[in-house]
Structure formats: structure tokens, C-alpha cells
Amino acid sequence: MPPRIKSEQDREKLRASILDAARTLFAERGIDAVSMREIAKKINYSATTLYHHFADKEALLQAVCDEDFLKLANGMHQVMLLPDLVARIQALGKGYAMFALQHPNHYRLMFMTPRAPCNPDITRIQQGNTEQDAYAQLKLVVRDAFEAGLFRPELSDSELIAQTIWAGIHGVCSLQIALGQEGWIQWVDIEARLQLMQSAMLQGILRHPATANNI
Amino acid sequence: MPPRIKSEQDREKLRASILDAARTLFAERGIDAVSMREIAKKINYSATTLYHHFADKEALLQAVCDEDFLKLANGMHQVMLLPDLVARIQALGKGYAMFALQHPNHYRLMFMTPRAPCNPDITRIQQGNTEQDAYAQLKLVVRDAFEAGLFRPELSDSELIAQTIWAGIHGVCSLQIALGQEGWIQWVDIEARLQLMQSAMLQGILRHPATANNI
DNA sequence: GGTGTTAAATTAACGACGTTAACTAATATA
DNA sequence: TATATTAGTTAACGTCGTTAATTTAACACC
Known part of the structure; x- marks a missing residue:
């Protein structure tokens, strides 16, 4: 006892x-x-x-995820000090990917496991608060870059841009976590996959892609 | 009875x-x-x-998934008849995404769940066989496009390109499946997210991105 | 020191789950 | 007609999430 x-x-x-x-x-x-x-x-x-x-298993799981979300957002916060906006986006992606690959099981809980919609009664995370929500940080930088006219003129929705960048990085990381050990795929080095995803997406989104070459 | x-x-x-x-x-x-x-x-x-x-619930589930993935690969197979290589890549991505979003639970099992991947002991799918494996089909088209000189000259690995395209589409789909119901994210329309991912990646990868504009 | 009161923890139980053993009834074969 | 096989059943085991009822220990107060 x-x-x-x-x-x-x-x-x-x-x-x-x-x-x-x-x-x-x-x-x-x-x-x-x-x-x-x-x-x-x-x-x-x-x-x-x-x-x-x-209250129940779901609430316990949510509390675990909350802690991990805060840890992730904390790490991102330092990146936001970089002066160059494009460099900031790149560093956010890199930091996000490092978190995912270094804590694959936590990442799986946070971003790869469908759950009942986030109930504000059981989560203590303040979504949208840039100190607690990594996506809010990405959204902020992308909006700044959008307002600075860094993106192609035909792109009119900065939230769409942020969600696409997120999806690209998430795609590389989550495939690696879910299928990285599968023998039937000859995976190229994960660093190379991340780098190509970053540079290709930026080349496709930026008005003057030259700025994205130095990673 | x-x-x-x-x-x-x-x-x-x-x-x-x-x-x-x-x-x-x-x-x-x-x-x-x-x-x-x-x-x-x-x-x-x-x-x-x-x-x-x-044998058990797992085997039943695997059998269900096998059927659906054969259906997926079958649908893809028709796409392979398109004459234009870039259009073929775009159609592959679109078909893949539609499958993922229409069968989210099966997609989740096959591509979002580590440790319970395609188990060769119970699956009847032949990986690498282009008639049964959608990734093998993507690899094939990308290699053709690579050999036709459609990609940027600094890109030297066609498998890396295929894996990046896959990761991009997978990123949009899997985020939608895992977090699409989360209220704290103001998700942009899923069609728009897929389209931007496709066009941005192609713009970032193709030697003459103009060909990617007509989706 | 004794006596309630309260909070913390326990045991026991409920209904549902995946799965298996034991059984029954219908068919096929001899 | 007798027997073996097969398709299906019921009943049960152990585990799960969860809750009700209960015990135990620490404290406040006389």
C-alpha cells in the first residue's frame, strides 16, 4: 500500500x-x-x-499530450528570434522535424493518432497562444512573410500556406515514423528527404526562390 | 439461426x-x-x-485493407495510361489522396500506424508489383520523368523525388485524418490544401514549372 | 487520550471485449 | 442406415474501462 x-x-x-x-x-x-x-x-x-x-483514460491521454505540446512549443520559441523571415520558416521546420524524429512515439500520440475533437474542458493548452502552440508560431511567421510580399502573387491565403508547409514537413516525418523500418521501401536518407521537401516547397511558394537555396 | x-x-x-x-x-x-x-x-x-x-480481428482487418488497396492500385493503373508524364504524376497524387480521404481508417492502418504495418505473413499484397502496389507505380512514373529530363538538373535521385512527392500528399491526407476534426485549427478546404501541395511541390521540382499550372 | 470527520486509497463488481472449448445439428459418404 | 465431417451454436475465460461500496489513515476538536 x-x-x-x-x-x-x-x-x-x-x-x-x-x-x-x-x-x-x-x-x-x-x-x-x-x-x-x-x-x-x-x-x-x-x-x-x-x-x-x-476523469477517464481519454483525459489522461489528453493531459500527456498537453505536456508534450508545451515542450514542442517551448523549443520553437527560440527560433522566432531569427531576423530573416525565410530563415525563420526554415528553422521552424527543421526544429519541428527534429522534435518529431527524436520523440517519434510522442509525435505519434500528438499528430498521428485521430482522437475525439479536442475538448476545451479537458485540455489546458491555450490554442492560438504562440507560447503554447507551435502551429500558432508557424502561422505568425507565415503571415509576416505574406504581408512582406515574399510569396507568389497568386497565393492569397496565408493560412493555406502555413498549413501546406506544416503538411509537407509532417508528411516526411510521419512516413518515416510509420514506415521507416519497412524493408520493402528503399528509403533515401531522412535528412535528404527533409531538405528536398523544404527547398521544393519554398521554391514553389516564394516569389523569389533564390532566397531558399541556402539551408 | x-x-x-x-x-x-x-x-x-x-x-x-x-x-x-x-x-x-x-x-x-x-x-x-x-x-x-x-x-x-x-x-x-x-x-x-x-x-x-x-484467424482473428487483425487478420480480418488486414483482409479488408488488402481488398481496398488492390482497388486503389487498380484505379491507379488506369491513370498510368495518360500520355503526359506530369499529368500522370498529378493524377496519381489526386487518386491516392481521394482513396486516403474516403477510407481514412484503412489508410490509417496501412500508412499511419507503426509496428502494425503491412505484415507479409498475413497480407496478400505483393509489394513492388506495379499492379498491386501504388508506390511502385509512382516510382515508375517519376523515373520515366527523370529520364526524360523533366526535373531540375540539381536533382540526381529519382527515388528521392518519388518519396518527396509521396510525403507531400501523405502529409496533407494524414493531417486531415488525424486532426481534421480538431476545432482549434481553422482548416482551409482540403481540396485547396491538396492542390497547393501538388502545385508547390511540382513548381519546386520541375525544370520548367509552367507545365504544372494546369491542374 | 478518545471521537468524529474527511480524504485517500482499496476491493469488488458490472458489462463489454477478443478469443476458445465444448457441443449440436445437418449434411455427405459408406 | 450408420458414421464422419462440417457449419454453426452456446458458454466460458481472462482482460478491459469504469464505478460503487468500503476500508484506512491522518487530522481537528472535546
Whole structure:
């Protein structure tokens, strides 16, 4: 039997250890393959205890993802200091891809697993807040570049541009995570795939593509 | 109690109706949300009967996917008759995307789920066979276009180009499948996202991008 | 020190799941 | 007609997410 909790601080500590155990197991074996009982056993509690901290499995999963989203957005924030707008977009893509490839299992939970629409009652992330939401950061830079007239004149929607850039990087990363180990595809080096995706997309989107050559 | 089966033909008919019921339910509500009992009830059989035709749920799912992917590759095969190489690449991408968006749950299993990829022990698809494998078809067209000198001179690896095109389309589709219902992203129309991805990538890759404008 | 009160944790249970064993009834074959 | 095979069933096992009922420990107060 685990020790009783006394202070509010201890309660928070237990909550954090549940999150840690859940994240590890989810990342190791996938969401459906991990039971609430298993998570509880990992920290020497009974399964019911988890329900005193999270409404259900879905809420626990959402909390795990929230933490990862914040971690990702934090890393991106430094990139935003770069002066050149195109360089900023490139660095955002590179940083995003590095996060995805270095934390493939978290990335899978965050961006490759369909879930019930994000319920504002259970997520604590403030979507749209650039300090907590990596996509909001990309949107911001792309809008700045759009207003600076850096994109081709026929492109009239900066949100569409941001979503396309995101999709391109995500496509390379998620294919690598999902099928990178498959023997029947002769995968080219992942760095080369990322680089070609970046440069091809920028060449296709920028008004003066020359600026995209130096990566 | 359903009628007894007499001939081998009837047996095959039952197998097909199991596949149909499973496909419908999987596509409607997702794989994990559908039980074997439910599939069986839909065709007025007991759950056990399914196990006389498929080893387990995984095998049933794989059989459903096999059928659909053969259908995909078949549809692609007609596209290969188009005379213009660039138009062929564009049509391949469009067909691939339509398949992904119309069968999101099957697409998710084949291309978005690591560790449960196309298992050669249970799949009957022959990877690399252009009649059964859509990626092999893309590779073929891209190599033809490469040898025809359609790509930028600095691009020296046709497999890298094929993988990048695949990643771009896959990125749009898989983001839509995984996060398309998320309210916190103001998604632009999926058709527009696909079109920009196609045209931007082609503009970035082709030697004479003008050919990519007419979609 | 005893006595409630309350919060934290537990055990036990429910209904649904995938799957399997044991069984039944109908057909085919001899 | 007797027997073997086959297609289908029911019943059961162990696990799952989740909840109700219950126990246990720490604290406040007399």
C-alpha cells in the first residue's frame, strides 16, 4: 500500500508520476495496448486511484499530450528570434522535424493518432497562444512573410500556406515514423528527404526562390 | 439461426459478406470501436463464426485493407495510361489522396500506424508489383520523368523525388485524418490544401514549372 | 487520550471485449 | 442406415474501462 498523501504538493507529485508512467507506456506500446491497471501498477497504485486524478483514460491521454505540446512549443520559441523571415520558416521546420524524429512515439500520440475533437474542458493548452502552440508560431511567421510580399502573387491565403508547409514537413516525418523500418521501401536518407521537401516547397511558394537555396 | 452452407461457392459468399460488414463498420466508427460480436450480428451470425473464416480481428482487418488497396492500385493503373508524364504524376497524387480521404481508417492502418504495418505473413499484397502496389507505380512514373529530363538538373535521385512527392500528399491526407476534426485549427478546404501541395511541390521540382499550372 | 470527520486509497463488481472449448445439428459418404 | 465431417451454436475465460461500496489513515476538536 502506497503512502498517504498529505499536502497539495504531494498530490501534484502523484499526478505527475501518473502522467510519466502513462507517457512512457503509451509511447512504448501504443494507447490501446496499455491498460489503466498497467499504468497504475507501474507506480504501485490501484487502477481506481487514477480516476481520482483524471476523469477517464481519454483525459489522461489528453493531459500527456498537453505536456508534450508545451515542450514542442517551448523549443520553437527560440527560433522566432531569427531576423530573416525565410530563415525563420526554415528553422521552424527543421526544429519541428527534429522534435518529431527524436520523440517519434510522442509525435505519434500528438499528430498521428485521430482522437475525439479536442475538448476545451479537458485540455489546458491555450490554442492560438504562440507560447503554447507551435502551429500558432508557424502561422505568425507565415503571415509576416505574406504581408512582406515574399510569396507568389497568386497565393492569397496565408493560412493555406502555413498549413501546406506544416503538411509537407509532417508528411516526411510521419512516413518515416510509420514506415521507416519497412524493408520493402528503399528509403533515401531522412535528412535528404527533409531538405528536398523544404527547398521544393519554398521554391514553389516564394516569389523569389533564390532566397531558399541556402539551408 | 442462419441457413447452412452447402457449396464452396456459398462459403466464399459468406466470407465476402463478413468482409463487407466489417468494412462498413470499420469505416463508420473506427477499428477499435467495432467489436467482432457487432460485425457478426450485422449479418445474423454468431461471433464465433467469424473465427472460422479469419484467424482473428487483425487478420480480418488486414483482409479488408488488402481488398481496398488492390482497388486503389487498380484505379491507379488506369491513370498510368495518360500520355503526359506530369499529368500522370498529378493524377496519381489526386487518386491516392481521394482513396486516403474516403477510407481514412484503412489508410490509417496501412500508412499511419507503426509496428502494425503491412505484415507479409498475413497480407496478400505483393509489394513492388506495379499492379498491386501504388508506390511502385509512382516510382515508375517519376523515373520515366527523370529520364526524360523533366526535373531540375540539381536533382540526381529519382527515388528521392518519388518519396518527396509521396510525403507531400501523405502529409496533407494524414493531417486531415488525424486532426481534421480538431476545432482549434481553422482548416482551409482540403481540396485547396491538396492542390497547393501538388502545385508547390511540382513548381519546386520541375525544370520548367509552367507545365504544372494546369491542374 | 478518545471521537468524529474527511480524504485517500482499496476491493469488488458490472458489462463489454477478443478469443476458445465444448457441443449440436445437418449434411455427405459408406 | 450408420458414421464422419462440417457449419454453426452456446458458454466460458481472462482482460478491459469504469464505478460503487468500503476500508484506512491522518487530522481537528472535546
